[in-house]
Amino acid sequence: MKNHWIEFFTGVVTVKATGKGLERFLNQLIRNHVSIWNVKKHGTQSMTFQMGLKKVNALRTIVRGSGCKLEFQRRYGAPFLYKRLIKNGGFVIGILLFLGLVFTLSNMVWGIEIKGANPATDYKIRKQLDKMDxxxxKFQFLTMELDAIQAELTNSINDITWVGVELKGTTYHFQVVEKNEPKKIKKSGPQNLIAAKKATIENYFIEEGEKNFEVHDVVKKGQLLVSGIIGKDKNTRIVAAEGKIWGETWYKSEVSIPIESTFQVFNGNEKQKHIIKVGKINISVWGFGKTKYKNYEVEENDKTLKFLKWELPIYMVNKTYREKEEVTRIYSEKEAIEKGKEMGRKEILNKIGEEGKIKEEKILRQTIKNGKVLLTIDYTTIENIAKEQPITQGDLE
Structure with a gap:
């Protein structure tokens, strides 16, 4: 049986034919290639059938002289639907505007909830969110990705340890874990403080224990600095020695800096493209044409569009094209040395910790080889050399 569903787009009519010459009328339709379907007889002189709207003019020509009368009972399909839409245009436009408004509001941000933060931290988070737009x-598809928001808040606000970000409907939910002052760790038992490395004592601050050194003493690695055994004989008391002993220490660093280096950088030129994606179909909304950059990097963010609480299989795609260019950096010998000294300082400061400092630095050797400046640098530093050592039974005997 032939499928006539496609006739919906051109229009379909249901026709009732009555008269004595029905068979002759049907034969005439066939000879004139007029396609009909769903033919039903209603007695000997009546029948109904369906046909395409485009063949109605041919039907009127054929019925003349056939002895039959026609009555059009029902009309349906795209042409008739279109006429009804035109006739009820105001109502249709109202529905479309309403749906468009609901769709627009469903994809906007209407709430920001922050939990777990005190008022001061809450204020800082909201100020930072304003800076992040x-x-x-604001339209949701124009905002940052959730993981990017999380990283930005964590890095920019020192008062928070962690923040969870979730988008539910039209509301952003932030769950904050604030930083707490670290509790002082209780010592597990009696202990001494010994030298972690060879050094010359510069300064000290002892909270508990008995000092076994003097300023300017040169101490060896493992030497006892502060004893946790206080007093003698019956007046002996065992404590957990605590304190900081700053000593002058020495390091040697070898640094290599290329005089000429080539690398890729962004030059500040960028192009934005906004695309609506439905399945495999891409519809450009903003940023038409091809990208003229020869060397570039593309960052793509996809946002699912919503209707009320439902996610639609429609995505708003934001593509950012950033132009890159190759840059060759050439240091003079003096610049390379300064850069090497800077790198060496960072390396040493990482070793001696936040409380340490560089007292003096001296370049022992400086050479140029294979397009690189090679430096050997000697550092004199001040750092806390105190190291904890538990007191054992042997120490008490």
């Missing part, structure tokens, strides 16, 4: 009334 995440605010009420």
């Amino acid at each position: 995440i605010k009420i009334g």
Whole structure:
């Protein structure tokens, strides 16, 4: 049986034919290639059938002289639907505007909830969100990705340890874990403080224990600095020695700096493209044409569009094209040395910790080989050399 569903787009009519010459009328339709379907007889002189709207003019020619009368009972299909839409245009436009408004509001930010933060931290988070252009009334597909928001807040606000970000409907939910002052760790038992490395004592601050050194003493690695055994004989008391002993220490660093180096950098030129994606179909909304950059990097963010609480199989795609260019950096010998000294300082400061400092630095050797400046640098530093050592039974005997 032939499928006539496609006739919906051109229009379909249901026709009732009555008269004595029905068979002759049907034969005439066939000879004139007029396609009909769903033919039903209603007695000997009546029948109904369906046909395409485009063949109605041919039907009127054929019925003349056939002895039959025609009555059009029902009309349906795209042409008739279109006429009804035109006739009820105001109502249709109202529905479309309403749906468009609901769709628009469903894809905007209408709430920001922050839990777990005190008022001061809450204020800082909201100020930072404003800087990131995440605010009420903003389109969701124009905001940052959730993981990017999380990273930005964690890095920019020192008062928080962790923040969870979730988008539910039209509301951003932030769960904050604030930093707490670390509790002082209780010592597990009696202990001494010994030298972690060879050094010359510069300064000290002892909270508990008995000092076994003097300023300017040169101490060896493992030497006892502060004893946790206080007093003698019956007046002996065992404590957990605590304190900081700063000593002058020495390091040697070898640094290599290329005089000429080539690398890729962004030059500041970028192009934005906004695309609506439905399945495999891409519809450009903003940023038409091809990208003229020869060397570039593309960052793509996809946002699912919503209707009320439902996610639609429609995505708003934001593509950012950033132009890159190759840059060759050439240091003079003096610049290379300064850069090497800077790198060496960073390396040493990482070793001696936040409380340490560089007292003096001296370049022992400086050479140029294979397009690189090679430096050997000697550092004199001040750092805390105190190291904890538990007191054992043998220490008490």
